[in-house]
Amino acid sequence: MTWSPIELVSKKLKGREDVINFASGAPDPKLIPVEDINKALHEIIEEDIEGALEYPGTGGLAELRKEIREYLEFLGVSTSRKEIIITAGAQHALNIIANMFLNEEDLFVAENPTFIEAFLALKHYTPRYRAVRVDDKGMVTGELEKIVKEENVKLVYTIPTAHNPTGTIMSYERRKQLIEICSRGNIIIVEDDPYRPIVDSKIEPLTNMDKDGIVVYVGSFSKIIAPGLRIGYILVSRELVEKIEQLQQLDFATSTLSMHIMLKLFKYKTPYKAMKQVSREYTERIKLLLDLLEDHMPPNTEWTKPKGGFYVLLRTDNLNMTKLLDYALREGVAYVPAQLFYIEKPDPRTARLSISRVNKEEIEKGVKILSNIVKQYSA
Amino acid sequence: MTWSPIELVSKKLKGREDVINFASGAPDPKLIPVEDINKALHEIIEEDIEGALEYPGTGGLAELRKEIREYLEFLGVSTSRKEIIITAGAQHALNIIANMFLNEEDLFVAENPTFIEAFLALKHYTPRYRAVRVDDKGMVTGELEKIVKEENVKLVYTIPTAHNPTGTIMSYERRKQLIEICSRGNIIIVEDDPYRPIVDSKIEPLTNMDKDGIVVYVGSFSKIIAPGLRIGYILVSRELVEKIEQLQQLDFATSTLSMHIMLKLFKYKTPYKAMKQVSREYTERIKLLLDLLEDHMPPNTEWTKPKGGFYVLLRTDNLNMTKLLDYALREGVAYVPAQLFYIEKPDPRTARLSISRVNKEEIEKGVKILSNIVKQYSA
Numbered sequence: 001m002t003w004s005p006i007e008l009v010s011k012k013l014k015g016r017e018d019v020i021n022f023a024s025g026a027p028d029p030k031l032i033p034v035e036d037i038n039k040a041l042h043e044i045i046e047e048d049i050e051g052a053l054e055y056p057g058t059g060g061l062a063e064l065r066k067e068i069r070e071y072l073e074f075l076g077v078s079t080s081r082k083e084i085i086i087t088a089g090a091q092h093a094l095n096i097i098a099n100m101f102l103n104e105e106d107l108f109v110a111e112n113p114t115f116i117e118a119f120l121a122l123k124h125y126t127p128r129y130r131a132v133r134v135d136d137k138g139m140v141t142g143e144l145e146k147i148v149k150e151e152n153v154k155l156v157y158t159i160p161t162a163h164n165p166t167g168t169i170m171s172y173e174r175r176k177q178l179i180e181i182c183s184r185g186n187i188i189i190v191e192d193d194p195y196r197p198i199v200d201s202k203i204e205p206l207t208n209m210d211k212d213g214i215v216v217y218v219g220s221f222s223k224i225i226a227p228g229l230r231i232g233y234i235l236v237s238r239e240l241v242e243k244i245e246q247l248q249q250l251d252f253a254t255s256t257l258s259m260h261i262m263l264k265l266f267k268y269k270t271p272y273k274a275m276k277q278v279s280r281e282y283t284e285r286i287k288l289l290l291d292l293l294e295d296h297m298p299p300n301t302e303w304t305k306p307k308g309g310f311y312v313l314l315r316t317d318n319l320n321m322t323k324l325l326d327y328a329l330r331e332g333v334a335y336v337p338a339q340l341f342y343i344e345k346p347d348p349r350t351a352r353l354s355i356s357r358v359n360k361e362e363i364e365k366g367v368k369i370l371s372n373i374v375k376q377y378s379a
Numbered sequence: 380m381t382w383s384p385i386e387l388v389s390k391k392l393k394g395r396e397d398v399i400n401f402a403s404g405a406p407d408p409k410l411i412p413v414e415d416i417n418k419a420l421h422e423i424i425e426e427d428i429e430g431a432l433e434y435p436g437t438g439g440l441a442e443l444r445k446e447i448r449e450y451l452e453f454l455g456v457s458t459s460r461k462e463i464i465i466t467a468g469a470q471h472a473l474n475i476i477a478n479m480f481l482n483e484e485d486l487f488v489a490e491n492p493t494f495i496e497a498f499l500a501l502k503h504y505t506p507r508y509r510a511v512r513v514d515d516k517g518m519v520t521g522e523l524e525k526i527v528k529e530e531n532v533k534l535v536y537t538i539p540t541a542h543n544p545t546g547t548i549m550s551y552e553r554r555k556q557l558i559e560i561c562s563r564g565n566i567i568i569v570e571d572d573p574y575r576p577i578v579d580s581k582i583e584p585l586t587n588m589d590k591d592g593i594v595v596y597v598g599s600f601s602k603i604i605a606p607g608l609r610i611g612y613i614l615v616s617r618e619l620v621e622k623i624e625q626l627q628q629l630d631f632a633t634s635t636l637s638m639h640i641m642l643k644l645f646k647y648k649t650p651y652k653a654m655k656q657v658s659r660e661y662t663e664r665i666k667l668l669l670d671l672l673e674d675h676m677p678p679n680t681e682w683t684k685p686k687g688g689f690y691v692l693l694r695t696d697n698l699n700m701t702k703l704l705d706y707a708l709r710e711g712v713a714y715v716p717a718q719l720f721y722i723e724k725p726d727p728r729t730a731r732l733s734i735s736r737v738n739k740e741e742i743e744k745g746v747k748i749l750s751n752i753v754k755q756y757s758a
Contacts, residue, residue: 230631
């Protein structure tokens with residue numbers, strides 16, 4: 001095990017509130033639906049605080065599972081012939097899934113670059129993996145097809161919608177190809193989809209195209225409600241439910257209180273209301289960031305052009321963005337060096353910029369500082 | 380993976396509120412310090428609800444770690460040269476520890492019988508284990524010594540204080556022997572100690588006798604505060620801290636809100652106050668149960684004689700207590716068939732009786748029903 005680059009930068013940032021934070025992928029605390037959470041807590045205190053403080057058991061509260069099912073349908077995620085299991089956040093879900101499917105001799109495939117914390121969880125169970133490139137249409141499925149011909153692939157991990165760290169949305173064509181390749185090879189697809197509620201696109205999730213029960217879909221309320229509650233979920237074919245619940249016995253980590261809070265929030269329709277507000281705000285920020293990069297960055301600097309989500313991947317002409325981080329911090333701006341998101345051929349010229357913790361003024365100021373650094377060091 | 384017997388019985392008990400519940404090892408909801416938790420929630424809402432809803436990071440809130448250190452010292456657990464790490468409950472802690480120390484070829488030792496949910500977590504990482512008997516002085520260290528001579532043991536799992544399911548407290552002599560054997564062999568001891576705050580005994584924990592940093596100590600607030608918060612902790616030598624924190628990146632499961640609640644409760648001294656109240660009540664119940672068993676059980680029925688904790692292990696002369704469970708449920712009393720707590724030579728004549736969810740009247744009524752069943756079927 002090593003530290004994820006996100007944790008590393010967040011350790012460096014501790015106590016540095018003066019810095020413009022393009023590093024954090026955590027949602028803006030100002031966008032947390034605090035009033036509704038307060039109301040939920042008050043009602044839980046009055047009605048059934050004891051019930052909210054009992055052992056969680058496995059699988060999660062039945063009523064909350066039902067609410068999440070409706071919520072997913074609203075998001076365009078078909079839940080027919082599948083079941084919901086509640087977890088202590090999406091990362092906890094990914095760890096359970098990795099633990100379930102991957103043995104030491106198994107091989108998995110992930111996008112390159114990819115969300116490194118999920119990758120570390122997968123790699124914890126097997127050292128064997130292959131990387132597939134991401135371009136502006138998402139995972140390059142042609143590369144996957146080649147790998148599948150050469151190797152016995154057990155599982156493919158993908159973030160098809162608002163990919164981390166590139167922000168890319170996988171095209172419909174690529175999605176269809178990915179499903180076809182994996183159906184033929186009986187390969188599990190882990191569809192990590194935390195950004196769907198904040199992305200203004202009704203693009204079909206992979207799980208909807210899944211006729212063989214090979215897609216394990218993972219989501220979370222961290223981006224639209226609050227990450228500190230640690231509530232995520234798995235949507236999975238019925239045959240796998242019991243096995244996942246048995247794996248939950250290993251840690252019983254899901255907070256009962258958090259599940260009761262989420263259940264209350266669903267009674268108030270908070271996830272639906274929050275989603276609208278929050279996605280509008282984040283989408284505006286991404287647009288602003290893209291416009292400002294266009295205005296200020298020197299030529300030969302490239303970046304991805306996401307329609308939503310949190311991230312833009314920036315690539316400089318020839319600067320080592322990992323080495324430049326400490327200087328950038330001194331100048332008052334933070335990012336995550338994206339080199340460490342690469343699981344193959346790390347590209348030190350890249351940086352992940354996130355808009356989740358910066359307001360519009362900060363984006364404006366931050367891009368100017370960053371472009372000055374890039375210009376200064378490129379010269 | 381299989382279902383733990385505790386989960387199995389709890390599934391059978393769903394909706395059966397008429398049954399006298401000697402099965403559950405969950406604390407009595409009536410003993411949860413509800414008023415203090417309510418106060419904590421109100422104060423968190425007013426002061427820093429956003430902070431309580433952020434990502435947890437690894438290791439846990441620094442302030443809470445400090446409070447837990449003081450609390451452990453108060454409990455007679457020396458924290459010098461060791462560090463605290465906060466987890467999503469003790470089971471989550473045990474899973475992280477098992478994941479860290481056990482590889483597929485490693486061999487671990489556990490008591491027979493033992494807390495089966497912890498055992499399942501250990502066994503998930505390696506199928507290789509050996510069992511050591513528990514008698515009225517705790518783990519029979521002579522048996523461990525023999526195993527250590529024959530095999531390369533990596534880790535010993537023990538619940539020395541108010542053992543689950545026998546209720547036994549390991550004697551001081553045995554504790555010293557256990558430490559000596561493991562120090563010589565450089566064997567990790569996992570000391571699972573959730574009952575210390577409710578047991579009226581200042582017997583020295585193994586971690587206090589640990590000169591070589593081989594004891595990993597695990598505790599929880601589930602028994603004196605509330606299990607639904609999912610807050611536990613690991614006390615471990617400093618060299619292991621970073622590795623454990625890196626493993627926490629795999630799931631990031633600890634609820635930030637729950638940590639903030641616990642921190643507030645420490646400000647009010649709730650754990651100290653709750654501990655006193657709760658341990659008095661549970662100790663009275665255990666005494667009552669032992670007296671009633673003495674009065675009502677037929678000859679040739681035996682049981683352990685714990686001084687505290689939740690559990691008594693009952694052994695009938697020749698009845699299959701696993702098969703009798705459904706009948707007992709119809710008669711209005713539930714227990715956990717203890718056969719499944721045995722990791723070797725399962726004894727179907729045994730039952731685990733817990734006093735955590737039954738009041739004094741229920742204990743009286745329940746023992747009568749149970750003794751009638753035993754008499755009827757023994758005849």
